[in-house]
Amino acid sequence: MNNEVTLLKGNEAIAYAAIRCGADAFFGYPITPQSEIIETLSLLKPWETTGMVVVQAESEVASINMVYGGAGAGKRVFTTSSSPGVALMQEGISFMAGSEIPGVIVNVQRGGPGLGTIQPSQSDYFQATRGGGNGDYNVIVLAPNSVQEMADFMDLAFTLAFRYRNPAMILSDGVIGQMMEKVVLPEQKPRRTEEQIRKECPWATIGRTKDRQPNILTSLELKPEIMEARNIHLQEKYATIREKEVRYETINCEDADYLIVAFGSAARISEKSMEIARGKGEKVGLFRPITLWPFPERQLAEIAKGKKGILVAEINAGQMVEDVRLAINGAVPVEHFGRLGGIVPDPQEIVEALETKMMRK
Amino acid sequence: MTENDIISPENLVYKKPELMNDTPMHYCPGCSHGVVHKLIAEIIEEMGMEEKTVGVSPVGCAVFAYRYLDIDWQEAAHGRAPALATAIKRLWPDRLVFTYQGDGDLACIGTAETIHALNRGEHIAIIFINNAIYGMTGGQMAPTTLIGQKTSTCPYGRDPELHGYPLNITEIASTLRGTCYVSRQSVDTVGSILKAKKAIRKAFEASMKGLGSSLVEIVSTCNSGWKLSPAEANEWMREKMFKEYVKGDLKDTTNLK
Numbered sequence A: 001m002n003n004e005v006t007l008l009k010g011n012e013a014i015a016y017a018a019i020r021c022g023a024d025a026f027f028g029y030p031i032t033p034q035s036e037i038i039e040t041l042s043l044l045k046p047w048e049t050t051g052m053v054v055v056q057a058e059s060e061v062a063s064i065n066m067v068y069g070g071a072g073a074g075k076r077v078f079t080t081s082s083s084p085g086v087a088l089m090q091e092g093i094s095f096m097a098g099s100e101i102p103g104v105i106v107n108v109q110r111g112g113p114g115l116g117t118i119q120p121s122q123s124d125y126f127q128a129t130r131g132g133g134n135g136d137y138n139v140i141v142l143a144p145n146s147v148q149e150m151a152d153f154m155d156l157a158f159t160l161a162f163r164y165r166n167p168a169m170i171l172s173d174g175v176i177g178q179m180m181e182k183v184v185l186p187e188q189k190p191r192r193t194e195e196q197i198r199k200e201c202p203w204a205t206i207g208r209t210k211d212r213q214p215n216i217l218t219s220l221e222l223k224p225e226i227m228e229a230r231n232i233h234l235q236e237k238y239a240t241i242r243e244k245e246v247r248y249e250t251i252n253c254e255d256a257d258y259l260i261v262a263f264g265s266a267a268r269i270s271e272k273s274m275e276i277a278r279g280k281g282e283k284v285g286l287f288r289p290i291t292l293w294p295f296p297e298r299q300l301a302e303i304a305k306g307k308k309g310i311l312v313a314e315i316n317a318g319q320m321v322e323d324v325r326l327a328i329n330g331a332v333p334v335e336h337f338g339r340l341g342g343i344v345p346d347p348q349e350i351v352e353a354l355e356t357k358m359m360r361k
Numbered sequence B: 001m002t003e004n005d006i007i008s009p010e011n012l013v014y015k016k017p018e019l020m021n022d023t024p025m026h027y028c029p030g031c032s033h034g035v036v037h038k039l040i041a042e043i044i045e046e047m048g049m050e051e052k053t054v055g056v057s058p059v060g061c062a063v064f065a066y067r068y069l070d071i072d073w074q075e076a077a078h079g080r081a082p083a084l085a086t087a088i089k090r091l092w093p094d095r096l097v098f099t100y101q102g103d104g105d106l107a108c109i110g111t112a113e114t115i116h117a118l119n120r121g122e123h124i125a126i127i128f129i130n131n132a133i134y135g136m137t138g139g140q141m142a143p144t145t146l147i148g149q150k151t152s153t154c155p156y157g158r159d160p161e162l163h164g165y166p167l168n169i170t171e172i173a174s175t176l177r178g179t180c181y182v183s184r185q186s187v188d189t190v191g192s193i194l195k196a197k198k199a200i201r202k203a204f205e206a207s208m209k210g211l212g213s214s215l216v217e218i219v220s221t222c223n224s225g226w227k228l229s230p231a232e233a234n235e236w237m238r239e240k241m242f243k244e245y246v247k248g249d250l251k252d253t254t255n256l257k
Helices: A010-020 A035-044 A060-072 A083-088 A090-099 A125-129 A147-164 A174-178 A194-200 A224-244 A264-279 A297-304 A320-328 A347-358 B003-007 B033-046 B061-067 B081-091 B103-109 B111-119 B169-174 B190-208 B230-244
Strands: A005-009 A025-028 A053-056 A077-081 A103-109 A140-142 A167-173 A180-184 A248-251 A258-261 A284-289 A291-293 A309-314 A334-338 B053-057 B072-075 B096-102 B125-130 B179-186 B213-219 B248-252
Touching: A005 A010, A005 A147, A010 A035, A010 A103, A010 A147, A010 A174, A025 A035, A025 A060, A025 B081, A035 A053, A053 B081, A060 A077, A060 A083, A060 A090, A060 A103, A060 B072, A060 B081, A060 B111, A077 A083, A077 A147, A083 A090, A083 A103, A090 A167, A103 A147, A103 A174, A125 A167, A125 A291, A140 A147, A147 A167, A147 A174, A147 A180, A147 A224, A167 A174, A167 A264, A174 A264, A248 A264, A248 A297, A258 A264, A258 A297, A258 A347, A264 A284, A264 A309, A264 A347, A284 A297, A297 A320, A309 A320, A309 A347, A320 A334, A334 A347, B033 B061, B033 B096, B033 B125, B033 B190, B053 B061, B053 B081, B061 B072, B061 B096, B081 B096, B081 B111, B081 B125, B096 B103, B096 B190, B103 B111, B103 B125, B111 B125, B111 B169, B111 B213, B125 B169, B125 B190, B169 B179, B169 B213, B169 B248, B179 B190, B190 B213, B213 B230
Parallel strands: A025 A053, A025 A077, A077 A103, A103 A167, A140 A167, A258 A284, A258 A309, A309 A334, B053 B072, B053 B096, B096 B125, B125 B213, B179 B213
Antiparallel strands: A005 A180, A140 A291, A248 A284, B179 B248
16 A cells, blocks of 8 residues: 655646556646646656656647547546636537547636636536536536545546546646645556457457457437437436446534535535534534536435535535535525635635524524 | 359459448549548558558548448547547557548648647648538538639638638648648549559558658549539549649658658
8 A cells, every 4th residue: 555645736636646547648738727737747757657648739629639539549548627728628528428438637627707717716517517518418527625536536537437438527626726735646557458458448449350340439420310319328328327426425414403515625615614613503514525427416315304404605606506406406495605706715704604694693 | 254253363353442341422423532532441451550540530521431441430520630640649659540631620620730730740641631612511611712712601702802812731731840741632533543542651651650740632522512513523623723732742751652
């Protein structure tokens, strides 16, 4: 076991963890607040050690299409960006979902709309959890709340992406990307061999051997009957993911009268808010969705039974709160608290929101 | 004469490449695509790369190229084929990786991906079908449309004041330091088909030898889009297209035969 503790930024942890989990390639374009990822990779020169390819692409559009190409050829390939860049990638992500190509996208979110701000935000929740591009599809979305989870979720994202032949996203933000914390990096795994790739990814386009039909990766089909069947296949796959891959964390929920529901950096801040409220004698718990899609709807509904209220704390104008309300379906009052434009809320603000919005103090 | 007599080796003077399957093509009679597909299949076989080739097809008339050649294929989003090919080749350097793109795909929506892949010197070959029109969507103006040429979106003829000028992207490619071979050919006569085959072969070999990026433009007919008969389309191409898009090698630093 590797127990060596290092001090890293969240962005740096992504770079280190990617190399260590046997990633084959990174394709990306610089954008604040995540440029340390490509900078760290360039400094570490993994092409000289593990053989991992690192390419600075001409745009986010090209980056995601390089991910499409490389992952379509069976490799563990990822890209990273921040909100405006991820908006540009939506074409490629939709094509990957339609062609069932596994790949990993890291979004270190910043505030919008448009060029917005370089300060942190969680306002890409809708884009991430609703597909984001054209068509009926979903991307598996993991929301880290620490530098440690940035490191841990790289391998998990690749595993899920390849298990379901679907794009997977790590939805982080400028807080997690920029802050430094202690982290234990994963053990160095070897990159997969050609033999392993052929076995694991019989669909990969790496040259047609005589024993099989050509592998064709496409999202196109002109016959609506076939296209509907393909869409139904995708929906069945998404149903399986909903069933099997929900992840979440609960802290002090059992005896709680009130719940805070928050993800990523907002959940980290809310942990402190919960402590402050408990210090005041209020029984507050924290429910943290780790997979934003699939959303832990059944689990949240179960835990919320009998509670007096739920405050959804986000760094946006109210996005995940919609999923919470759908899950709770009116059984418990649900309110939202958020800050916008790159303002990161103080733990005390969330406590005040609990008191004014939920406890009517 | 029985079927066996016909296909006995001594009677065989010509056959389609093994890699070409029997799927009926969707291309219009008179279109250049079919010939170029055949050349690519022949070259892959002659190079012995049947099991080591990955093609990237475009959006446009050749969107279904993957139906006709029995190799592995990825279908790219509009214009993005060189980005896909970049990654496939970087990750599988011993594979033959090529893109097959039309003028709308390559010279318009995919300009950035094309120029940057070529400029990085990716070890890929780009086959560029230039018929001066958007064929698949029904004959709209392309960046390569000639001045005065009528299309459904320039029905009074392409006017530089309104529509800008034809884009000679192959010439641009020849100025990039990442390219090792840039050539412009056609497939309207037996002689030109042989020359086009030689050019594509050189591009493929250059990519396998890691000499840089290659681009082979095939000046092509779109008789349906041009609203001409196949024979008239060939004439029009020779008379008008070859003046704007002059055939021959624009760059060759490969030292390959």
